Amino acid sequence: MKIIVFSYDFPPNTGGISRLTENIAKFLAKDTNLSIEVLTLDSNVPRKFPTNIKITTVSSDIKGRIFEAYKYLSSIEDKKNTLVICGLWWPEGFVAEMAGLKKVYILTHAAEIRPDKTLFRKLFWIPIFAKYVLAKAKGVIANSTFTAQLSSKLSPKASVYCNPLAVDHNIFVPILKSDKEDTFNIITITRIHLWKGLDTILEALCSLPVELRSKIRWKIGGKGPDSEILKRMVEDSPIADQVELLGFVPDEEIPKLYASADVFALCTRADEKSSNIEGFGLVFLESQSSGTPVIGTPFGGIPSAVENGNGGWLVSDVNQLRSLFQKLICKPDEIQKQGVNARNRVIKDYTWDKYIERTKKIIGI
16 A cells, blocks of 8 residues: 655654654555555755655745645556655645545644634634545544544534644653753743743742742753743742753753753643644653653643643642642652653654554554
8 A cells, every 4th residue: 555644844854743744654565565656845955755656856945835736646557555644734734635636634723713803714714624634534633632622523524533643752761861960950942922831930930939949950952933031930930040041952962961960840831712722742752752751731732742640730820839849849759759750651642553552443554
């Protein structure tokens, strides 16, 4: 069987969808009975891929990415034995369906199927257009229980499957942490938006008793539209000299940041009035794979990535977060225990081999 991974968001791009579609292609290519092809945008940066993966590109302008892709997919003669896995419902899923492919599977991630304040998106784009595209697909593969429920609610006739994301456990590995420093090291890696709850973490840390607050060291990696707002908030806080804003962090440096911290924290909020939502939160798995327990919130798809009391904790508000910080600062043994649990949890259920195994069952190969 021929499988086409169709995604415009693909390496050399970075980000969750790019990493997801890249690993789907690479791990499916390990099966010698499958012919794997990637359909993506043209790039000036060379791509390093296994020789048994064919890379087909279309130009990046709107005409190219829509019409060239449609023309190419339409030209496939053996559509019966061609299966397409699409990174998004639009435009990839829609183009593949319009090209006459019958075995089209669409990955959903939550934010792209939620309406926002714009009337066009609220009244047509999501409830009518997205609903139609999902229903027409052979299957919809959601990255969390939350996203699966969202997909089913939007398009009741769609065949929806839940397949939680995965992490490369050979890249994100634990390291031996130093026990000499009397500090509590927190890491957060994310795109900088206030709805990611960075202000909640800052408030919780600032409200700790002085003797505990002095032990805090918080590193924040990432850039985003609210970077300057966050910078001012940190500078105006009593822990300004204990917070390090790292800005953009290269991929090769991220595993060590996770592994060297005591905990990872990201307290994303739920906003029912916008499309802003954490559909899963791959950073939580990356940290757990690195042997560092995580702190998250019970909103969106985060509970699919974080199991409370088993490699991490879920907190609903700033008061719960402050109490948890107080407990963990005073109980380093609990951090070590949960770090071991975190790594074991990833190995058991969230490696790429596990993800591809579940994917093959969904697509029937």
